[in-house]
Amino acid sequence: MTNWSIEELRENIKRRQIVSQIFAILGLLLIFFALFTLLALTVKMFIDGLPRLSWKFFFSFPSRKPEEAGIFAAWVGTAVVMMMTAVFAIPIGVASGIYLEEYGKKGWLAALIEVNISNLAGVPSIIYGLLALGLFVQDWNLGESILTAGLTLSLLILPVIVVATREAIRAIPNSLREAAYALGASKWQVIWDHLLPYSLGSILTGIIVALSRAIGETAPLITIGALTFIAFLPDPPFTSQFPYISFAWLKSPFTVMPIQMFNWVSRPQAAFQANAAAAGAVLVVMTLLMNGLAIYLRYRLRKGLKW
Amino acid sequence: MAKSEAVFSFTKVSASRRIRDIKEKAIEVVLFLAASVSVLTTVGIIFLLIEESVLFFQKVSFWEFITGTEWTPLFAEPSYGIWALLSGTITTSAIALVVSIPMGTIIAIYLSEFASPKLREICKPILELLAAIPTVVYGYFALLFVTPLLQKIFPELPGFNMLSAGIVMGLMIVPLVSSLSEDAMRAVPVSLREGSMAMGATKLQTAIRVVFPAAISGIIASYILAASRAVGETMIVAVAAGLQPNFTFNPLKSAATVTAYIVQVSLGDLPRGTLEYQTIFAAGLALFVMTLILNIIGYLLAKRYREIY
Numbered sequence: 181m182t183n184w185s186i187e188e189l190r191e192n193i194k195r196r197q198i199v200s201q202i203f204a205i206l207g208l209l210l211i212f213f214a215l216f217t218l219l220a221l222t223v224k225m226f227i228d229g230l231p232r233l234s235w236k237f238f239f240s241f242p243s244r245k246p247e248e249a250g251i252f253a254a255w256v257g258t259a260v261v262m263m264m265t266a267v268f269a270i271p272i273g274v275a276s277g278i279y280l281e282e283y284g285k286k287g288w289l290a291a292l293i294e295v296n297i298s299n300l301a302g303v304p305s306i307i308y309g310l311l312a313l314g315l316f317v318q319d320w321n322l323g324e325s326i327l328t329a330g331l332t333l334s335l336l337i338l339p340v341i342v343v344a345t346r347e348a349i350r351a352i353p354n355s356l357r358e359a360a361y362a363l364g365a366s367k368w369q370v371i372w373d374h375l376l377p378y379s380l381g382s383i384l385t386g387i388i389v390a391l392s393r394a395i396g397e398t399a400p401l402i403t404i405g406a407l408t409f410i411a412f413l414p415d416p417p418f419t420s421q422f423p424y425i426s427f428a429w430l431k432s433p434f435t436v437m438p439i440q441m442f443n444w445v446s447r448p449q450a451a452f453q454a455n456a457a458a459a460g461a462v463l464v465v466m467t468l469l470m471n472g473l474a475i476y477l478r479y480r481l482r483k484g485l486k487w
Numbered sequence: 488m489a490k491s492e493a494v495f496s497f498t499k500v501s502a503s504r505r506i507r508d509i510k511e512k513a514i515e516v517v518l519f520l521a522a523s524v525s526v527l528t529t530v531g532i533i534f535l536l537i538e539e540s541v542l543f544f545q546k547v548s549f550w551e552f553i554t555g556t557e558w559t560p561l562f563a564e565p566s567y568g569i570w571a572l573l574s575g576t577i578t579t580s581a582i583a584l585v586v587s588i589p590m591g592t593i594i595a596i597y598l599s600e601f602a603s604p605k606l607r608e609i610c611k612p613i614l615e616l617l618a619a620i621p622t623v624v625y626g627y628f629a630l631l632f633v634t635p636l637l638q639k640i641f642p643e644l645p646g647f648n649m650l651s652a653g654i655v656m657g658l659m660i661v662p663l664v665s666s667l668s669e670d671a672m673r674a675v676p677v678s679l680r681e682g683s684m685a686m687g688a689t690k691l692q693t694a695i696r697v698v699f700p701a702a703i704s705g706i707i708a709s710y711i712l713a714a715s716r717a718v719g720e721t722m723i724v725a726v727a728a729g730l731q732p733n734f735t736f737n738p739l740k741s742a743a744t745v746t747a748y749i750v751q752v753s754l755g756d757l758p759r760g761t762l763e764y765q766t767i768f769a770a771g772l773a774l775f776v777m778t779l780i781l782n783i784i785g786y787l788l789a790k791r792y793r794e795i796y
Contacts, residue, residue: 193687200691207597210590211610217658218617221628228631275521283515284522295786297525302712302782303775304719306746307532309753310771314535318759335528342525366507368514389619396621399721399746403753403767438623438722445627445726453631460624471619475612 222464229458237458241411242440246451251459253410254440257326258395260414260429261436264330265337265394270387273338277345277383282371301339308336309403317404324405326414327430332400337390344386348379385477392470396463398438410435437463536775539768546762552769558732558748560766567766569773571732575649575742576774579724580717582653582738583660587713590657591664592706598665599672600680600694611666618662626726629655634727647729647741656723660713667712667789671705672698708788715781719774721746745774 184192226233240250276293284290312332322328352375360370376383414429435443437459444456544552547567555568594614598607633651638644675698683693699706729741730751743751749767757764 196689196692200689203593203691204597204601207593207601210594211597211614214590214594214614214617214658214661218613218620220632221620221624224628224632225624272521272524275518276525279515279518279522283518293522293526296529298786299779299782300525300529302715302778302785303532304721304746304778306719306721306749307536307771307775307778310749310768311528311532311535313753313757314539314768315531335524338525338528366511368511392619396619396623398621398623399725399750402750405753405757438621441627442623442722442726445623445630453627456627457631460621460627463621464624467619467621468616471616478612 222461222468225457225461225464227457228454229456229461232454232458233461237455242435242443243411246444246449246455249444249452249455251437251440251462253413254435254437254459255462256413257410257434258436260326261329261333261434262391262395264326264430265333266387266391267334268330269334269337269341269390269394272334273341273387273390274345274383276338276342277349278371278375280342281346281349282367282375297339297342301343304399305336305397306399306403308332309400311335312400312404323431324433325431326434328404329401329406329434329436332404333394333397336397336400337394340390340393341383341386344389345379345383348382348386349375351382352378381477381481385474385481388470388474388477392467392474395436395470396438396467398442401436401439402442406433406435406439437466532775536768536772539765540772543762543765543769546765547769556734560763565762567769568734569745569770571734572743572745572748572770573773574734574736575724575728575732575744575747576718578736578738578742579649579653579656579720579728579744580714582650583657583717583720584710584714586654586657587660587664587717588710591661591709591713592668594661594665595668595672595706596694596699599669600690600698611669614662614665616662617659620659622659622720622722623726625655625659626652626723629723629727641739644739645729645741647727648739649724649728649742650738652724652726652728653738655727656717656720659720659723660716663716664709664713667709668702668706671702671709671789674705675701704788704791708785711781711785711788715778715785718781719746719778721750725750745770749774 237250238255239252240248241252242254243249276297280290280294280297284293309332312328312335316322316328316331317324322331356374356378357370360374365373410433414432414434441456441459441463444452444459447453552567552569554570555566556570556574557566557568558571559566598610602610629651630646633655634644634646634648637648637651637654641650644650672694679697679701680693683697684690688696724744725747728744728747730743730747731741732748733740733742735742748770752763752767757767
């Protein structure tokens with residue numbers, strides 16, 4: 181080592197630099213490979229599903245004949261179930277986040293809730309399905325309904341919304357809280373008038389990501405028994421008779437996009453698999469759009485926020 | 488008039504103060520109730536899984552369950568050996584890790600040590616899109632794109648097989664590994680890198696011999712969380728690996744996983760109180776225990792790397 185000539189040393193440095201460069205190229209190639217997978221997946225869905233993608237496909241009910249089958253019941257079901265999920269998950273998730281960040285900083289109870297949430301985030305989604313089957317479907321007798329699906333998916337995405345809320349609120353500097361307190365604001369006034377408005381954008385981003393995850397979830401809904409032949413829409417929320425508003429739709433059976441896709445992909449006929457691909461293409465576009473929106477929002481927020 | 492508004496009486500202030508305090512307390516209670524929903528969820532999961540599993544183990548011996556290699560609940564003489572399902576879970580998860588750990592780690596090292604901040608800002612969210620695609624779509628992709636490709640290499644490969652399900656699952660998990668590992672590596676102080684470079688090490692040598700060991704607990708946490716994710720993954724294996732329980736570790740065969748079995752049973756009608764209804768809860772309990780152990784180890788390791796520096 182000590183007796184190296186300057187040439188040998190240069191040779192050695194050069195060799196090590198080349199190895200380093202090769203590694204960098206490998207890293208870049210692997211990133212491209214991952215992106216290629218994403219691309220191949222999307223393109224595959226569109227190529228296989230293209231012959232089926234038409235207006236008729238969007239407004240037809242599932243059918244025994246593959247060329248007549250469509251995703252009307254599925255996308256309406258997805259929209260309604262997502263609404264239910266949002267109604268439950270957003271208030272509870274945001275409230276939990278506020279509690280953990282602003283109130284429950286001390287004490288074993290808050291620590292327990294915190295550990296619990298990070299563990300819940302790692303529980304497989306199908307386990308939530310078992311919980312829903314035992315609790316909502318059997319014990320509470322809610323049936324295989326839109327209400328059950330909404331409750332199940334909201335429990336599933338709750339940890340995502342809680343974590344997003346906490347991070348958003350944590351990012352607000354303490355000086356803002358102190359300024360509000362100094363002017364005599366109560367704790368809730370500080371939260372409602374200052375912390376929530378400032379963190380709204382980041383919380384919204386988290387909610388979008390959470391809902392996009394809920395849209396694609398299949399396993400927990402299959403577990404509650406949702407894989408059935410649905411060739412009708414849920415009951416309308418408005419009726420012609422008094423009291424004009426009906427909640428019967430909450431209890432109606434449903435299907436959603438990923439379940440419809442699973443139903444088709446598990447059939448042996450190739451024609452149904454084209455339907456599956458078309459449904460998959462719609463699903464991919466929906467999730468990519470929602471995630472794209474979230475990425476854009478996050479980017480805008482990071483640029484705009486300077487405390 | 489101006490006088491009466493401007494000068495608050497002492498009692499008036501304290502009265503409004505008291506109302507405010509009550510309101511504040513009420514809000515805190517409501518927020519606490521919201522936060523406890525998550526605890527109730529965990530309690531509910533554990534309670535239900537154990538409740539139904541206890542009923543199951545009254546009819547089936549626990550020993551047979553955890554040592555048996557035959558899973559034939561529908562036979563005249565049924566047997567309930569969880570290993571017939573676990574072998575599928577272990578095999579598909581192992582393949583997924585073989586794909587995602589090297590790929591995720593190299594991408595993480597590249598993004599953390601080599602890439603410019605701008606490239607990293609662009610790549611990370613796009614990579615994370617991989618984890619956002621619905622898993623049933625991945626299932627389709629595995630069954631009708633990757634399997635036909637693999638059949639060109641292994642002509643005898645059946646249409647349902649664990650290899651293609653595992654590979655696709657691995658690709659899905661890559662962003663999990665790369666994001667968490669990269670976070671861990673970026674938490675390593677710059678001074679360590681500077682010290683290493685000052686000694687004449689290249690970027691790669693610094694990354695592998697200094698940054699990687701310093702971030703090792705966070706990196707291993709990401710591997711363990713990836714394993715937990717793979718074990719719990721359902722739709723990819725249910726679509727692409729088959730629904731037939733089969734005690735084998737051969738990736739070229741078709742076999743059901745624990746999760747796929749739950750899906751397969753749920754597809755039929757499930758009256759409560761039947762043994763079949765209870766089997767999915769027993770299988771679910773096995774799954775829950777496995778992922779819980781992995782998650783706890785991952786959580787502790789991830790916590791550790793934050794504390795060192």
